[in-house]
Structures are given as C-alpha cells and as structure tokens.
Amino acid sequence: MTLQFLNTTNLPNMLNTIISLATAFILGGLIGLERQYRQRTAGLRTNVLVALGAAIFVDIANNLSGADGAVRVIAYVVSGIGFLGAGVIMRQEGNIHGLNTAATLWCSAAIGAAAGSDLIVEAIVATAFILAANTLLRPLVNMIDRQPLDADSEVTHVIYLIAAKDHRKLVMYKLTEILHHFNYPLKDLDVEPFGDNDIEIEATLIASSIEPTEMNEIIQQLNLMPQVQQAYWDKNTMA
Structure with a gap:
C-alpha cells in the first residue's frame, strides 16, 4: 500500500x-x-x-x-x-x-x-x-497622463505648502526643482499670507494624472525641509 x-x-x-x-x-x-x-x-x-x-x-x-x-x-x-x-x-x-x-x-x-x-x-x-x-507602454501612459484634460472637466493636482515668510524664495525654488526632477510641470503658483510670519504656497500641476507614489515622495522631500512647516497634496475637479 x-x-x-x-x-x-x-x-x-x-x-x-x-x-x-x-x-x-x-x-x-x-x-x-x-x-x-x-x-x-x-x-x-x-x-x-x-x-x-x-x-x-x-x-x-x-x-x-x-x-x-x-x-x-x-x-x-x-x-x-x-x-x-x-x-x-x-x-x-x-x-x-x-x-x-x-x-x-x-x-x-x-x-x-x-x-x-x-x-x-x-x-x-x-x-x-x-x-x-x-x-514599453509605461512611457506612453506617462506622456498621455501629463497632458491636460478637456477644459470642461479638468482634474488638477495641487500641492499645498506652509512655510516661513522669510524663506519664501528658497522654498519656491526647491519646490520647482523637485517637480522638474519628477517631470511634473507647474500650471500655476499662488502665494498667500498665512498668519503673521508664514505663507501658504499653492502649486497647481499641469499633469492630469499622477503616480501617487511619486507624489508622496515629493511631499516627503518637502516636509524634510526645515523651512517648511507642512506640505500635502490634493486634487480638484474643475467642471
């Protein structure tokens, strides 16, 4: 048996x-x-x-x-x-x-x-x-995703930064440098006062679609800057 x-x-x-x-x-x-x-x-x-x-x-x-x-x-x-x-x-x-x-x-x-x-x-x-x-399809997908959507239903990704007012130029330079490294061009950059000594930087990206892992790495690098108090990202839908 x-x-x-x-x-x-x-x-x-x-x-x-x-x-x-x-x-x-x-x-x-x-x-x-x-x-x-x-x-x-x-x-x-x-x-x-x-x-x-x-x-x-x-x-x-x-x-x-x-x-x-x-x-x-x-x-x-x-x-x-x-x-x-x-x-x-x-x-x-x-x-x-x-x-x-x-x-x-x-x-x-x-x-x-x-x-x-x-x-x-x-x-x-x-x-x-x-x-x-x-x-082979990955570069093509990335190229398509970075094109703006139709104006009637555009989805934008926005990075928000709270930083010291005195270091405004340094923070903005570092932000654009990091975005350039990840091939995420800026569509708009807006700066508003945030309290007495700080500013809020709102960076809108041209890319209609992003890699969350890359975006999280960008936010992590920004938060490591001593001049930045807080950095995060979100997406907005413009109908």
Missing part, C-alpha cells in the same frame, strides 16, 4: 510535469522581476507562486482527466485568482491603487495555466506581451 505511488508514477509524465513547472517558474519569475523592480505590492515571489500554483493544478487535472479536466480547472483558476487580486487593490484618498498589480497577477496565473497545459510556446509568447504591456 505504501508503494502504491510507484504503480501510478509514469516517468514520461513526470518529465512533462517538471518541464511545465520549470516553465511556469521561469516565466512567472520574469514577470515578477519587473514588478519587484517597480516595488509593487506583488513582486517576484508572489508572481512565481501564482504561476506555479496555476500550473500545478492544471497539470494534475491534465494527468488525471485529460484535456476536459484541465479546462474545468482553468475555469476555477480564472475565478479564484480574482480573490487574490482583490487583496492588492486599495482605495486611498479617492484614488484606486493596485489595479495594474492585480491584472498582472491574473496574467501570471494565465501563464501558469498555459504551462500546466503543456502550451509552452504559447506561455512564452504571452509572457513577452505581458512584459511589453508593463514596460
């Missing part, structure tokens, strides 16, 4: 399984490396595990029930990975974060399912397209 697995072990099938899992591991790793480099919530290990898990389930079904069994399992993988993807989607300050990461996890599962179904070439081609979507 303890050696029953020897009767069900098929060396060609075992070799086929190893190839499928190795493919899922490598291709999931390529996708995960790009996500890890971008410091996203789901990085290298998560994408590899998602691809491997999908490949294992599909490979088991394929060995036990053939193509029909694999198709049924793939359907469950597609729906099941949605719950995992939902865990990386967050809503913060009216913005939705993590949609791209969740979609990438979904794609990693698809890569694993293809590998588990012995569609190795298809899995490789699909990985190339996924990497292209996350890398």
